[in-house]
Amino acid sequence: MPTQVDTLLHARWVIPVDLERSILEHHSVAINQGKIIAIMPSDQAKQTYQGHQELELDNHALMPGLINAHGHAAMSLFRGLADDLPLMTWLEKHIWPAEGQWVSPDFVRDGTRLAIAEMLQSGTTCFSDMYFYPDVCAEVASEHKVRAQVCCPILDFPTPWASNAEEGIHKAIEVHADFRHNPLINIAFGPHAPYTVSDEPLKKIASYREELQIPVQMHVHETAFEVTEAEKNGPRPIARLEQLGLLGPDFQAVHVTQVNDEDRKILAKYQVNVVHCPESNLKLASGFCPVHELQQAGINVALGTDGAASNNDLDMFGEMQNAAQLAKAVSGNAAALPAYEAIAMATINGARALGIDDVTGSLEIGKAADIIALDLDQLTALPVYNPVSQLVYTRMADKVQHVWVNGEQLVKDKQLTQFDTDQLKQKAREWGAKILAGERND
Ligand SMILES: [Zn+2]
Missing domain, CATH: 2.30.40.10 (Urease, subunit C, domain 1)
Structure with missing residues (x-):
């Protein structure tokens, strides 16, 4: 029988x-x-x-299922709002002002739903997020039964979610406690970038990370500008993070387009995970992550889309193709990042980066x-x-x-089983119209 x-x-x-x-x-x-x-x-x-x-x-x-190891889900509502600009102009003149005006729990709820729907339909079953109101993102992910690592944003300056880094850290610890028993959701610290978080909060994060075993994800060495600006007053950001005690196997460095020998040695020594976001790097002209070089040094490289505002889609298959082709172009070696390794980047390497490779990332018994x-x-x-x-x-x-x-079927014959697609579209249209008209939603 x-x-x-x-x-x-x-x-x-x-x-x-x-x-x-x-x-x-x-x-x-x-x-x-x-x-x-x-x-x-x-x-x-x-x-x-x-x-x-x-x-x-x-x-x-x-x-x-694919693992999108870095993104800002709710930013799907800013898809196509500002294109063809370098990172700092894009952030300072467009994204930060729009966020100041529009980001609210409702924005995050609707934007995250839209992103999850897009990700599921294109084969992503787990995503890492870094955005305001991470508690709302975690709730939405849990409600729609997808796996997620939700990074709580920490910045020195006021954001829609916290007035400073200190408050961000405290709120992150609370969100971590609230979701600690949820099998699909992991909470992480998300200090935004070396240029937006000062030493004191980073040291605090390092000590809580040890004590509470909370992973850390951060944008690191995203552009040459970031690194040269830091070097005017001190060490390169990766060396500074080492000095602050932040690096380790539970640290996820996103982007890493600028790597010298010393940086690479530090990343390898602490078994830091790198999250490569090729399409965002290409679109913002941020530079090229030297994937082949990093992998040769034994560094785990995962893959992410970044937010839909700088991509402008959340298609991890597209990301995989770009990663495989770019790795060859950047290293001048057509054998770099062969196809199966590109798939590994989008699956098991992502699981390893997020510390969940005992649970997911490959098809294996158990x-x-x-x-x-x-x-x-x-x-x-x-x-x-x-x-x-x-x-x-x-x-x-x-x-x-x-x-x-x-084990739960979330897409069946290309249709989302847990979403009302018409309603999702309607919400996206409504937000688009409001944001375009520049009307404040009170
Ligand atoms: Zn990002």
Whole structure:
């Protein structure tokens, strides 16, 4: 008698992103109580298990859900508001004033929902966020059953969420306590950047991080300007963060486009994780993260989209393709960041960066069933010699057909199961009209 399981998926290809970087053909994945309990040849699986839900995915590749390791979800409501500008002009003249005028718990709720919907439809099952009202973001993520790391923003100056860094740190600790038992949500400190947070709050974060085991994510060495400005009065930002005791395996440095030998040694010594955001770096002309060089030094590199205001989408497949191509161009080596490694960056490396690789990031027995199924039987994906090549080098986000998080199906036949799409669109239109008209929403 076959054993009953919740879900049994029979796939043409399974890309588990295991250590061996396998590609399994005609294999099945058995899911029970949210976890992967077996991966085996389909013939054998059909004898062994019977699924309450059972899908024949004859033309599909199954892979781990993607992990977007850096973003600002609610900024989806600013998508396309200001383009074609360098980082500091974009921030100071456009984004910060718009945030001052519009950001509220309602803005964050509606913007985060819009972002989660976009991410799920394009295969992202876990995201890291850094934005105001992180408690609202964590609530929304939890309500929609996606996995998230929510970084509480900490800046020296007043923001819509906290009047200074001190208050930001205290509120972050409270949010951490509120969500500590939520299996899908992790709370992190999000000191914005070396140029927006001074030494004293950074030291406090370092000590609380130790005591409470809260990870830290920060924009670091995003542009050459950031580094040269810092060098006028002291050490380079990475060296300063080392002196302040902030670096460690639970530190996630976002961007890192400026790296000298000393920086690279420090990052490797402390096992710092780097989150590469190629499209945002390209669009803001921030520079190029030397991914190949960092990986050669043994540094874990994950992948993120950054916010939709500087991208302007949250498509991790697009990010993967850009990362693979840029790594080759930047290192002058076409063998740099091969396709399977680009997939690893968007999955297991992301899980490692966020400290959740024991739970997700690969399809392995005992891990959560965070799985996506892509239909490769499409004009833009045929013929298939190697599905991994298709997943990285051809247009893929529109081929995501099914998505499960923790065994729960959140996208079914391309439709979101937990969202009213019309309502989402309506909200996005309303915010767009209001922001465009420059009317304050009281
Ligand atoms: Zn960012």
